[in-house]
Amino acid sequence: MSKDFNMVLAGFGGQGILFAGKVIAYGGLNDGKEISWLPSYGPEMRGGTANCSVCISDKTIGSPLVVTPDVLVALNLPSFEKFIDTVKPGGTVIVDSFLINKKVERDDVNAFYVPATKLAEENGIKGLANIILVGKLFKETGFCSEEALYKAVEKCIPARKANMLEFNKKALEIGMNS
Amino acid sequence: MAVVFERPHALADVPMHYCPGCTHGIVHRLVAEVIDELGVEGNAVGVASVGCSVMSYDYFNCDMVQAPHGRAPAVATGIKRARPENVVFTYQGDGDLAAIGTAETIHSATRGENITVIFINNAIYGMTGGQMAPTTLPNMVTQTTPYGRDVNTAGYPIRVCEMLSTLDGVALAQRVTVDSVKNVIAAKKAIKKAFQNQIEGKGFSIVEVVSTCPTNWGMSPYDAIKWLRDNMLPYYPLGVYKDETKGDRLK
Amino acid sequence: MSERFLMKGNEALAEAAIRAGCKHFFGYPITPQTELAAYMSKRMPKIGGTYLQAESELAAANMVLGASAAGVRAMTSSSSPGISLKTEAISYMAGSDVPALIINVQRGGPGLGGIQPSQADYWQATKATGHGDFQILVFAPATVQEMVDLVSDAFDMADKYRMPAMILADGMLGQMMEPVEFKEEGEKVLPEKPWAACGHHNQRKHNVVNSLYLTPQALESLVKERFERYEKIKATEQRASEYLVDDADIVLVAFGASARVAHSAVDMAREQGIKAGLIRPITLWPFPTDCLKKAAQTAKGFLSVEMNMGQMVDDVKLAINCSKPVDFFGRTGGVIPTPQEILDRIIKFGGEL
Numbered sequence: 209m210s211k212d213f214n215m216v217l218a219g220f221g222g223q224g225i226l227f228a229g230k231v232i233a234y235g236g237l238n239d240g241k242e243i244s245w246l247p248s249y250g251p252e253m254r255g256g257t258a259n260c261s262v263c264i265s266d267k268t269i270g271s272p273l274v275v276t277p278d279v280l281v282a283l284n285l286p287s288f289e290k291f292i293d294t295v296k297p298g299g300t301v302i303v304d305s306f307l308i309n310k311k312v313e314r315d316d317v318n319a320f321y322v323p324a325t326k327l328a329e330e331n332g333i334k335g336l337a338n339i340i341l342v343g344k345l346f347k348e349t350g351f352c353s354e355e356a357l358y359k360a361v362e363k364c365i366p367a368r369k370a371n372m373l374e375f376n377k378k379a380l381e382i383g384m385n386s
Numbered sequence: 387m388a389v390v391f392e393r394p395h396a397l398a399d400v401p402m403h404y405c406p407g408c409t410h411g412i413v414h415r416l417v418a419e420v421i422d423e424l425g426v427e428g429n430a431v432g433v434a435s436v437g438c439s440v441m442s443y444d445y446f447n448c449d450m451v452q453a454p455h456g457r458a459p460a461v462a463t464g465i466k467r468a469r470p471e472n473v474v475f476t477y478q479g480d481g482d483l484a485a486i487g488t489a490e491t492i493h494s495a496t497r498g499e500n501i502t503v504i505f506i507n508n509a510i511y512g513m514t515g516g517q518m519a520p521t522t523l524p525n526m527v528t529q530t531t532p533y534g535r536d537v538n539t540a541g542y543p544i545r546v547c548e549m550l551s552t553l554d555g556v557a558l559a560q561r562v563t564v565d566s567v568k569n570v571i572a573a574k575k576a577i578k579k580a581f582q583n584q585i586e587g588k589g590f591s592i593v594e595v596v597s598t599c600p601t602n603w604g605m606s607p608y609d610a611i612k613w614l615r616d617n618m619l620p621y622y623p624l625g626v627y628k629d630e631t632k633g634d635r636l637k
Numbered sequence: 638m639s640e641r642f643l644m645k646g647n648e649a650l651a652e653a654a655i656r657a658g659c660k661h662f663f664g665y666p667i668t669p670q671t672e673l674a675a676y677m678s679k680r681m682p683k684i685g686g687t688y689l690q691a692e693s694e695l696a697a698a699n700m701v702l703g704a705s706a707a708g709v710r711a712m713t714s715s716s717s718p719g720i721s722l723k724t725e726a727i728s729y730m731a732g733s734d735v736p737a738l739i740i741n742v743q744r745g746g747p748g749l750g751g752i753q754p755s756q757a758d759y760w761q762a763t764k765a766t767g768h769g770d771f772q773i774l775v776f777a778p779a780t781v782q783e784m785v786d787l788v789s790d791a792f793d794m795a796d797k798y799r800m801p802a803m804i805l806a807d808g809m810l811g812q813m814m815e816p817v818e819f820k821e822e823g824e825k826v827l828p829e830k831p832w833a834a835c836g837h838h839n840q841r842k843h844n845v846v847n848s849l850y851l852t853p854q855a856l857e858s859l860v861k862e863r864f865e866r867y868e869k870i871k872a873t874e875q876r877a878s879e880y881l882v883d884d885a886d887i888v889l890v891a892f893g894a895s896a897r898v899a900h901s902a903v904d905m906a907r908e909q910g911i912k913a914g915l916i917r918p919i920t921l922w923p924f925p926t927d928c929l930k931k932a933a934q935t936a937k938g939f940l941s942v943e944m945n946m947g948q949m950v951d952d953v954k955l956a957i958n959c960s961k962p963v964d965f966f967g968r969t970g971g972v973i974p975t976p977q978e979i980l981d982r983i984i985k986f987g988g989e990l
């Protein structure tokens with residue numbers, strides 16, 4: 209696999225955008241790829257918009273700021289509207305359709321709709337919509353190997369929150385099966 | 387023949403640049419005597435400030451660091467944190483300690499930084515030629531208060547010991563002077579205590595020495611001492627403003 | 638090889654400093670370097686070191702002066718407005734021949750400016766990190782791994798030449814995560830500092846760490862001696878990395894974050910058949926003039942790409958003695974240039990050559 213992935217994940221602060229980006233980044237790293245992860249940062253501490261750029265590549269990564277992503281994962285409407293036109297033709301768009309009641313109007317991208325926030329609640333893993341969407345992204349793009357992805361989740365969850373590990377794995381599976 | 391009086395070892399045998407009648411010389415000697423008596427010269431690091439005492443690094447025989455204006459307590463903090471086994475002291479004037487370095491003074495005090503501060507308060511900027519200091523008295527004439535310090539425009543003097551005595555981190559805040567033999571002896575006792583506190587790990591200790599500046603006050607040394615008694619001491623009463631060495635300090 | 642893991646630039650700088658034997662950190666909060674101080678506050682107590690949040694950047698830098706004067710490895714970090722306040726102590730450190738590490742995770746300026754990534758402090762870092770005749774060592778990492786590697790080098794060279802060193806990073810490098818690897822080196826052996834003020838223990842004459850010299854001739858000879866040292870550094874310590882420079886018609890010159898974007902732009906240009914290359918200064922002082930001079934023999938022109946209004950471009954012109962056209966492209970105020978806009982400039986500049 210030698211495809212490069214330049215991704216933007218975007219939503220509200222508190223939705224776990226940066227964490228999801230980190231899981232994706234570790235997935236790539238576990239496959240021996242070059243990786244960069246760049247968060248937006250601003251004056252707002254809670255409830256503002258949050259997004260991050262993740263690059264996975266076989267080559268040295270130049271600018272870590274993704275301007276024209278091949279993958280967009282959107283968790284709220286403002287982010288969806290802000291980034292949808294930046295996605296490269298042929299790119300992939302993953303939408304939390306529970307929070308975003310709009311469809312992608314472009315026909316040159318592959319759009320997938322997952323009611324992740326609702327699925328998370330129904331499955332008793334409230335707050336893990338982000339990881340459900342990572343599961344979906346994995347299924348649709350194969351941005352890393354399955355083994356690397358599960359190892360990534362293990363890496364990103366600190367030992368003191370070990371009980372969260374199973375929930376996160378469950379979230380990945382829900383995403384993969386959606 | 388028995389030696390009854392000699393130069394303290396910690397005081398370098400060099401001519402000092404201080405003006406005739408200036409009390410810096412006395413205070414230098416007291417600090418050096420204390421260093422000798424406590425046997426800490428080899429362990430001591432002094433921090434020279436900016437002002438008349440800037441060249442004190444040449445006058446003390448212990449290791450010395452020269453700090454930017456007002457930053458002596460910060461520099462001393464760095465030294466003490468790096469080398470807790472060293473006995474670290476600053477030697478600062480009123481402009482340095484109570485104007486440009488007010489933040490450094492207050493914060494090293496409130497941190498309870500385990501250092502010793504010797505503070506010379508002569509109510510004037512000496513080195514630059516006699517400008518108003520934060521401790522210049524109301525109505526006092528200086529180069530930059532030619533009509534006398536007008537408190538309506540230039541504000542009021544700062545009483546440093548009183549101010550610092552409100553801070554929990556301060557172990558000792560004491561004001562002394564060196565206008566008489568009796569007071570010189572009391573000053574030395576206070577300075578010794580301020581060093582002893584550090585050795586015992588008790589925290590920030592400051593000794594304010596109400597001093598003269600005959601040159602910039604425009605007086606003879608004799609008149610300067612008289613002026614100090616008549617004008618400085620009523621505004622800056624001598625005494626112990628804080629002494630936590632016996633009581634239990636808030637932890 | 639030890640494991641590669643993801644780390645934020647700011648945290649990597651902190652961990653690298655600790656591994657380089659720095660146990661004394663004095664800071665003051667400012668975005669976007671905050672994670673560095675936070676990391677130190679977590680780690681220092683565990684290794685018996687000092688983390689101290691000072692009352693101001695002025696105080697923090699002067700605490701570094703004190704700790705370094707006492708002979709230990711000490712550092713502070715800040716971002717642009719805070720660095721301006723630290724310049725007082727940096728000048729004194731330079732004037733007292735005291736080594737130290739200062740990290741600037743740059744943001745937009747002037748004034749309070751913004752908090753997004755910038756390289757607008759190039760002039761300050763390389764020309765005037767305070768008053769007086771002096772230079773400091775300036776390193777410009779472009780990856781998180783390089784941040785790690787350069788921290789150690791910066792401390793070593795600061796000690797070797799007895800002068801302050803700066804890591805000139807920016808908000809992008811500070812905030813981003815990349816894989817890093819720390820070499821297992823064990824406890825670092827630090828050089829002896831016989832000049833340090835840490836008590837003479839009745840074994841030697843007293844040491845004085847001082848920058849005051851009231852006799853002009855004495856001060857002049859000391860400054861001259863320091864500048865002889867600077868000449869040695871210029872001759873031996875220049876560092877730059879080259880990418881596709883050998884056959885390049887247009888050589889981009891960029892450091893740090895902007896060099897990453899320029900790297901992407903060079904790739905895009907090559908795809909179009911434009912012979913572009915990149916020289917990335919790693920030391921900003923000493924500036925890698927040798928590398929630029931060599932490139933000037935074959936390149937048709939140089940394009941300085943910066944996240945400011947054009948600061949390093951002057952040094953590029955000086956390095957090649959204006960022997961070739963030098964163009965500039967920059968974004969400022971916290972805007973990160975895109976590879977496309979740099980490519981557009983390459984094409985435009987190429988057309989003018």
